[in-house]
Each structure stands twice: as C-alpha cells, then as structure tokens.
Amino acid sequence: MSDTTEEKLAKLVTLFPDYEKEALLDILVSCNGSIREVTLLIDGDYSKLKEIESQRKRLKTKSQQTLLSCFSSPSSAISARTLPRGSNGKPINLYTKSEIESSLRYCTYHPNIFPDQLADSLLKMGLEDDAAAPNEFYLFGNKCVSNHKTRIYSNQPNGSSMNYNGKKVKNVGAYTDELAMAQVIIEETVNTALGKRKVLPFQVKPGDWNVQTVLCNIYGRESNLDWHSDRLTHIGAHAVIASVSLGFSREFRVRKVYPTNSQVYSIHPSHNSLIIMHAGFQEEYKHCVPFLPKRRAIPADEIHPLSGTSRVNLTYRNYTMSQNPTCEKCGYPMELRRAFKDSKNRGKYLWQCAKSYTDQNGFKEGNECRGMRFARLNCDPPYTNDERLCSTWLADDDYEAKQIQQ
C-alpha cells in the first residue's frame, strides 16, 4: 500500500531537514505525490526549494494556489520572478561596459558590435524567419513548449542533419552572407577578448575559438527564458559563448549558482551589442530573461523602430566535445555537469546518464537511471571511474571550497 501524504511528508522532512514543512508539502503536491520526483527536483536544483520558501513567506495567504500553478502547468515551469534576491531584495542594475565588467567576473560587454546595416539585416532575418518555432522539452513528465521561438543556422557541410543538445534538429537554416560576415566579426572580437584574460584550464586558447552554429532566439512581448546555465555536454567545460542582442532591449539577469540567496544582477543589453560569457560563466553563474511586467506600458522611446517589442538573440558556440561517453548501465548518452552545491565536492566535473531527461522517458517515475562517471577532460577516454583522476576546477574567489578541500 502506498504511503499517505502525511507519511510521505515525514520522509521528506527527514531527507531535507533544513526546509520548511509547508514548502515540502507544496512541492510534493506539485509533483503528484511522488517522492522520487521531489528528490529529483531538489537534487536537480537545490535552490528551487529555497525559492519556494521565500515565495511562501511573501505570499503567505495565497501561496498554495500560486505554487501549484507554478509547477503543474506544463508551460510555466519555474518562473524567473520567483527567485530569491540579494540581501537588499532587489537586483542590481548594470548599464555600462565598466559596470558590467567590474561586477561580473566572467562577462564582457561590447556595444555596437556590427555595422548598423548588418545589425538591421540580421534583426530582420530573425523576425521574418517563418521556420523559427517554439522549443519542446519535458518537465516532470509534462511536455512543455517554450514561449519564444528558435532557429539554428549552421555553416557545416552536414549541418542539415545536426544534433543540438542531444536532439536531432530538423530544418537547420543555411548560412547567408550576413551570417558569414557577422561570424567573422564575432570570432575576431571573442579571440581578441580571450587574449586579454587569464586562460582557464579547460577552455579554448585565444585564437582557437570558432563557431559552427548560430542559435537564433526570438523573444516577443510575452516571452521569457527561465533561470539556467547552458549545458556543457557539447560545448565542454569552460565554454565561451557569444550572445548578440538585436532589436528591443530585454533585461538579462545573472546570478551566481551558489549560495542560493546570491545577488541578482540585471544587464540591459542594447540593440547591436555583444555579451561574451567567458570561461567559468556557465560553471559559476545562471542567467535568465525575465517576463516584461504585463501591466506596465512600454515607453515609446524604448520601442525599436524595426522590431517593436521583439528581441532577436543570436548565440554563437564553439562545439569542442566530440566523443561523449555513454552510460555503463543503460547505454544512453551522458551529460557533462559540474558539481557546485556543497563546497566539499564543488568543482568536480561529472558525466551523468541523460536517460531521465529524454523525450522517451519524460521524467517518468521509475525510469530514471542514475548512471554516473567522473569526467577526465582533454583525455582519451574523457571519463574515469577513479575519483582521484576526476577533472576539477574551483573559482579563484571560492575561498570556502578551497579551505574545505585542502
């Protein structure tokens, strides 16, 4: 016989002693009473439970309804609006290049990156691309559809049959002259910027960063993108990603992945600007594009003459990982992650079986495979079962982890 809600809750309280009982109940309900899914959720992102706690405190009277809709609606996932803020409760706004670069150690900002005409034609290309479509993904067994549109363009000869994040991509766009021209500018800017920085152990060397695909995301008035770090599986540890903003200026929020109450920063990338997420950014930070407040009218001078309230975002990545391991238990491809939650294990790169995250599985209870291998980056093969050989990286300023791991 299955446990009652009260019994399940008692188990969860034992499993996660530092959390409020009410918050655990909310999650349990939203996970249809599945302890496994709750554990997966909390393991997947420890910070989410903290978020819910702080949201509960703010919305004491109507929290149940809010939290249920937050989790059970396939399209909403966990909103960027529910995240904890820094000590003063508000994101810190960063506008200029020097403000951004002095506050965020793995970010550089490059306004007016393209000649005006090139920026405008790339913006139009994104807006007019009829083949751009919402992403589909799975969360807690529900099929979710993103509220922004995406198209991938590839300059590779076999680009039309490419994989993206482990999924086969149909309908890859061919490179135009504008995309080729933009790529030359982006590669030169990124490689120059890399030459001015400390090179981290697993990143590409200055001069070697080059682009194989461009991901184009189109954000309308109603679009957002939830908090995440980009997956390292195909771009590797210490990945360098270039992100170009075109059209309407949307807020781009950034915060450290630990501690859970880390300060949120808000960047406002202008039309035709580039943000380089340097090596270490995906490891140490998360980013999101929050919703535009629904009721607030947008001032006329913020509306872009070509795109209105739409933003086109081009992201450039260098795919460095070619021979990713498969799971010893089930044969499924594995995902590369870096442990960060507890300071004792922080910094370790791990391969985790991706089976739980796939379409076929859809996070269904009972189908998880917990297969895991230690990553041994830049080695052949890039994995090991010997923890002592595991690739590890800690940030310079992570004194807490350094002290514990000494």
Ligand SMILES: [Zn+2]
């Ligand atoms: Zn597996």
